[in-house]
Amino acid sequence: MPNPLVSLPKDYLGGGLMILIGASAAGMGATYSIGTLRQMGPGFFPVALGVLLMFAGTAIAVAAWLERARAGVVKSETLPPEWRGWACIVGALIAFVILGRYGGLLAACAAVVFIAAMGDRDNKLKDGLLLMAIMLVFAIVVIWGALRMSFPLFTWGGA
Incomplete structure (x- = not known):
């Protein structure tokens, strides 16, 4: 069925x-x-x-x-699941949780942005690294600097 x-x-x-x-x-x-x-x-x-x-x-x-x-579409075309995208999104979330606790804001932000960017088949390694660099600047300026969130930039070990 x-x-x-x-x-x-x-x-x-x-x-x-x-x-x-x-x-x-x-x-x-x-x-x-x-x-x-x-x-x-x-x-x-x-x-x-x-x-x-x-x-x-x-x-x-x-x-x-x-x-x-x-x-006037009656039936839509079914596409196979995007397993790479799913795996990268879930992996990015897991990496953020682990690196946020043991590495700090910069490591967590870098990992989540880069891993999630690699979930798109059209993104190249250079695109992911550029997006990661932009988001690291954003994280430092906005999240850590302007908002003064109590999330350390670097953490070595557990918090």
């Missing part, structure tokens, strides 16, 4: 996933005090973000539906 999810366009699945995650965030955030715009409570931000995520997911799904209706 064929899987009905495989025949759906990825925009429908992506929009549906965004709606589901947004509803979960809004629902969990609503368990906290929301407050007002003047005095926001701890639940305000997750609820607002969840609602925005639900609107974005709905917009993506509706846009895909309108595009398919306008083009």
